[in-house]
Amino acid sequence: MDTRSEARPAGARRLPRSLSVADELRAAVIAGEFGPGERLQEVRLSKRLGVSRTPVRLALQALAADGLLEHAPRRGYSVRRFDATEILNAFEIRAALEGLAARFAAERGLEEAARARLEAILAEGDALLSRGELPEGSRPAYIRMNAAFHEALHGASGSRMLGEMLRLSQNLPLSSHHHVVAFEYRRVRRRHDDHHRILEAVLRRDARRAENLMCDHVASIKAGLTGVAGP
Amino acid sequence: MDTRSEARPAGARRLPRSLSVADELRAAVIAGEFGPGERLQEVRLSKRLGVSRTPVRLALQALAADGLLEHAPRRGYSVRRFDATEILNAFEIRAALEGLAARFAAERGLEEAARARLEAILAEGDALLSRGELPEGSRPAYIRMNAAFHEALHGASGSRMLGEMLRLSQNLPLSSHHHVVAFEYRRVRRRHDDHHRILEAVLRRDARRAENLMCDHVASIKAGLTGVAGP
């Protein structure tokens, strides 16, 4: 019998609370629960989250480092405002970084585990799209699959710095732009086919092609955005 | 006379100590004062810096967010190890980001103040190099001028996210690579001429050319590095 079972009754938390607080706050900010420019006060958040100011303060600083919050000395933290230009720039940045990740992955070559994972992800996407449509209910699964593909490729790039920057480039509060990617079948199908081509190029060690394909891929996502200074 | 001179006797600090602590620690880590993998303990640093653990803790987290430190729960912070590959990758990343910054600046166009500042910086560089050599004593001035040029262009890009990522891409502890840029007059002259061409392209609003020139510029810096897995 585990003698420590009484010491960890239910939650069995092994991670510092400041990390979960940071995750919770990050999700809330990205979800747009705090309007642009809204101040985040330590005491209020402490009460809301049921912890003291200390972990809240750490979490706020982490979010500021992620670019989601602004910090003014003696004035605390507030939600950063993003205008349409910054959103579009972020996609340009992401395009360049994703292209770089694909290039690095192609130059390094994929380990067997990474190759298997990427192929499994693509197979899952194939299945989701095999019926010639993407029903509303399958969107969450598709979104997860899509994110998993990109994340797996980030990992395969072998550059931690690049992965971290890619994470930053996608940390944008939805409230300030309402960007929504298009989910028409044709567009989704096209994007998934892009993924197939990209993986193929990576497997062939064709770094230049992998980079260009990925760059164009993200650029096309940007072009397909709706709600950002649209006509 | 400053009426507040008595209220702020000596230090005249208006910024939180945690910020200066972070700057000090960052400089120390980048300067390589803490060998790769070395643990940074809160109490030790508190005593060394003469502050309590609280600001030290904040500073450590900030440095971890910058990618300079690693953090393991219940085990604290330690200096990240960078191998030669990560260093070289960082230059590739920086090349892509600097290229993007030049492109953004060209697309937006420079405001009068930015144009004047960049031209002043280049003029300073011209003066430093006008004698056909770069004496040892002028290197610090040249290094500052060079950094100022890039920073001014980052600002002119109009993307805060990009500027932040560029900062991250240059946050590397020297101890783990000993990268040293070449200071032979011919190379320095060439790099300075690159800057002239880049500014010219930006002023002409030739975004594509500006991006390519900048990208090649940084790539040539990478190629000129000494001490990173060199032959």
Add this chain to the structure above:
DNA sequence: GCCGGCGATATTGCATACAATCCTCCCCTC
């Protein structure tokens, strides 16, 4: 002689108290 459990010590994580500063609003003066 080597491995595994165990306890002392050191270190981090969190909570809270205190200090410094800023913001707000009221009152006083012109």
Add this chain to the structure above:
DNA sequence: GAGGGGAGGATTGTATGCAATATCGCCGGC
């Protein structure tokens, strides 16, 4: 009535105490 100054409250920055946990050396058993 408008503007400036000041008092009070609110909020952040810092210090410190306590609890939980990891590290490391020691001892016993095999």
